[in-house]
Amino acid sequence: xxxxxxxxRGSIAKPGSSTARYGGNTSCVELRSARGTLVIVDCGTxxxxxxxxxxxxxxxxVRGHILISHTHWDHIQGIPFFAPLFASGNEWDIYxxxxxGQSLRDTLAGQMQYTYFPxxxxxxxxxxxYHDLVEGAFDIDDIKVSTHYLNHPALTLGYRLEADGVTxxxxxxxxxxxxxxxxxxGTLTGQDLRYAEFLHGADLLIHDAQYTAxxxxxxxxxxxxxxEYVVNIGQYAEVKRIALTxxxxxxxxxxxxxxxxxxxxxxxxxxxxxxxxxxxxxxVLEIIPTHTQGPARRAASFQAKISIEPAQSRVSHLRFSxxxxxx
Ligand SMILES: [Zn+2]
Ligand SMILES: [Zn+2]
Numbered sequence: 011x012x013x014x015x016x017x018x019r020g021s022i023a024k025p026g027s028s029t030a031r032y033g034g035n036t037s038c039v040e041l042r043s044a045r046g047t048l049v050i051v052d053c054g055t056x057x058x059x060x061x062x063x064x065x066x067x068x069x070x071x072v073r074g075h076i077l078i079s080h081t082h083w084d085h086i087q088g089i090p091f092f093a094p095l096f097a098s099g100n101e102w103d104i105y106x107x108x109x110x111g112q113s114l115r116d117t118l119a120g121q122m123q124y125t126y127f128p129x130x131x132x133x134x135x136x137x138x139x140y141h142d143l144v145e146g147a148f149d150i151d152d153i154k155v156s157t158h159y160l161n162h163p164a165l166t167l168g169y170r171l172e173a174d175g176v177t178x179x180x181x182x183x184x185x186x187x188x189x190x191x192x193x194x195x196g197t198l199t200g201q202d203l204r205y206a207e208f209l210h211g212a213d214l215l216i217h218d219a220q221y222t223a224x225x226x227x228x229x230x231x232x233x234x235x236x237x238e239y240v241v242n243i244g245q246y247a248e249v250k251r252i253a254l255t256x257x258x259x260x261x262x263x264x265x266x267x268x269x270x271x272x273x274x275x276x277x278x279x280x281x282x283x284x285x286x287x288x289x290x291x292x293x294v295l296e297i298i299p300t301h302t303q304g305p306a307r308r309a310a311s312f313q314a315k316i317s318i319e320p321a322q323s324r325v326s327h328l329r330f331s332x333x334x335x336x337x
Contacts, residue, residue, distance in 0.1 A: 081117045162233035214251045
């Protein structure tokens with residue numbers, strides 16, 4: 011699976027010389043299976059450059075899927091500027107958590123009301139289908155998708171994507187359910203344990219790491235993780251690589267370098283093979299199966315007590331794969 015980061019900044023776009031290396035655009039990641047299925051996770055301001063790239067690739071039409079983690083601005087602001095949605099002949103499916111009382115489509119249309127933007131969602135030239143999601147599983151062509159509610163002050167989903175024998179998990183934005191876990195190691199129980207199971211064995215975990223453990227006490231309840239928590243839960247969940255992302259807007263490139271260097275030094279000292287790095291805007295990763303890995307497994311296979319239901323809350327054109335047989 012090919013992964014490319016188009017936006018790695020959290021909360022607000024932060025262009026400028028101090029963020030030039032890791033990038034100033036907000037959350038957006040492109041994933042492509044070997045067969046060519048295109049999935050974009052979140053469409054913050056990084057979605058603008060991705061859209062330009064897709065339009066300039068020369069294809070007659072662009073077919074893709076956008077998974078929205080939640081509808082905070084830094085995860086959707088690129089949608090009105092995502093060119094492939096405006097060209098006729100293109101076909102897109104947009105998925106996101108089923109909000110309280112408002113559909114995903116209505117929420118996205120809200121930021122394109124005339125007061126804020128000159129073109130409405132209905133004027134997009136592409137054929138667009140909207141899918142309100144709950145926790146569960148469904149397939150996008152050859153990519154198996156599982157969803158899991160995150161701990162954030164908005165209805166938010168993490169996404170586990172499995173294809174080509176590898177697993178990539180994207181979790182932005184998320185705060186530990188048990189807040190002491192953000193600042194010190196502790197036994198994972200309850201919701202945190204269930205969360206670790208969702209991450210289990212990922213070849214790549216792309217995770218919100220906005221704060222440090224030192225900064226966290228002033229940010230309790232803001233809905234974000236500390237880097238220390240992400241590394242600890244990644245080790246527990248036997249994740250192979252972690253891309254720290256959703257970089258704090260006040261964190262400059264040198265500060266990110268220092269944080270990553272410290273994490274790597276600690277992992278080396280403890281003899282851990284976990285690879286941790288900070289996601290860089292435009293960075294490309296090819297995720298290939300490791301020798302030790304068996305066939306990709308779904309969240310359901312280790313969530314013995316969790317009922318995996320179809321993730322889409324409304325009837326749609328997609329044929330759902332029912333995975334109760336795994337239970
Ligand atoms: Zn965010
Ligand atoms: Zn958020």
